[in-house]
Amino acid sequence: MSVMVDIRSVHKSFGSLAVLKGIDLRVRTGEVTVVLGPSGSGKSTLLRTVNHLEKVDRGEISVDGSLMGYRRAGNKLYELPEREVLRQRTRIGFVFQNFHLFGHLTVLDNIVEAPVSALRRPRKEAVASARRLLERVGLGDKADAYPRQLSGGQQQRVAIARALALEPKLLLFDEPTSALDPELVGEVLDVIRDLAAQGTTMIVVTHEIAFAREVADTVVFMDDGRIVEQGPPAEVLDAPRAERTRAFLAKVL
Ligand code: ADP
Numbered sequence: 641m642s643v644m645v646d647i648r649s650v651h652k653s654f655g656s657l658a659v660l661k662g663i664d665l666r667v668r669t670g671e672v673t674v675v676l677g678p679s680g681s682g683k684s685t686l687l688r689t690v691n692h693l694e695k696v697d698r699g700e701i702s703v704d705g706s707l708m709g710y711r712r713a714g715n716k717l718y719e720l721p722e723r724e725v726l727r728q729r730t731r732i733g734f735v736f737q738n739f740h741l742f743g744h745l746t747v748l749d750n751i752v753e754a755p756v757s758a759l760r761r762p763r764k765e766a767v768a769s770a771r772r773l774l775e776r777v778g779l780g781d782k783a784d785a786y787p788r789q790l791s792g793g794q795q796q797r798v799a800i801a802r803a804l805a806l807e808p809k810l811l812l813f814d815e816p817t818s819a820l821d822p823e824l825v826g827e828v829l830d831v832i833r834d835l836a837a838q839g840t841t842m843i844v845v846t847h848e849i850a851f852a853r854e855v856a857d858t859v860v861f862m863d864d865g866r867i868v869e870q871g872p873p874a875e876v877l878d879a880p881r882a883e884r885t886r887a888f889l890a891k892v893l
């Protein structure tokens with residue numbers, strides 16, 4: 641199976657605070673990787689480096705065979721111009737904890753915006769595709785609503801549809817259900833579960849252990865800027881080797 645994401649000895653600091661201390665991780669095409677770990681362990685920073693929203697200090701990241709943010713010539717790396725980075729980023733969908741929808745746009749226009757402006761798709765085509773995506777996330781009747789008229793769960797499903805509109809090779813989720821009332825978590829996880837069943841390559845940061853057990857091909861446990869252990873859910877969740885993993889799971893389960 642081919643490798644979609646290849647993260648090699650990535651280090652990242654903010655000032656004197658080392659946040660990623662040598663991360664190595666590979667995500668195979670069609671697989672779901674769930675990242676667990678305590679608050680502050682570097683999970684969001686790791687996702688943001690994959691998308692090149694944060695530059696790494698050391699190491700490198702390839703997505704679908706291309707180095708993020710850089711071009712290699714001989715054994716030298718040259719930074720890509722911003723528009724090239726933006727183009728790379730259109731291949732990667734990102735879903736945030738707090739939805740980040742455009743409040744002044746309707747649900748439909750939230751989804752249509754990026755394909756039209758970033759990929760120069762004809763609007764009519766983008767609208768037709770947005771309507772199909774809304775059906776897919778169970779919101780076919782909400783096209784003309786504004787985000788504030790929707791529940792958190794519905795807003796997050798719109799955010800997922802918006803991410804899918806760019807037909808990304810890879811989807812990144814940063815705690816997609818953490819801002820939701822408990823009764824709305826299931827509807828969002830159902831959508832992510834469907835995407836997994838269809839073979840979408842994803843990295844999902846979440847504290848939903850039952851979901852991880854069911855959907856993940858690989859579970860990664862991070863603590864203090866390092867991957868403490870990684871493997872299939874049956875190993876990491878049900879028979880963790882590291883004391884830190886056991887302690888964390890005891891708290892969240
Ligand atoms: P997690 O998502 O696991 O909670 P984060 O990646 O958000 O962890 O943060 C890891 C550490 O990096 C935290 O101590 C956080 O305060 C710090 N951090 C994250 N982003 C920045 C930033 N832009 N500037 C300074 N410190 C940051």
Ligand code: MG
Pocket residue numbers: 683684685814
């Ligand atoms: Mg985070």
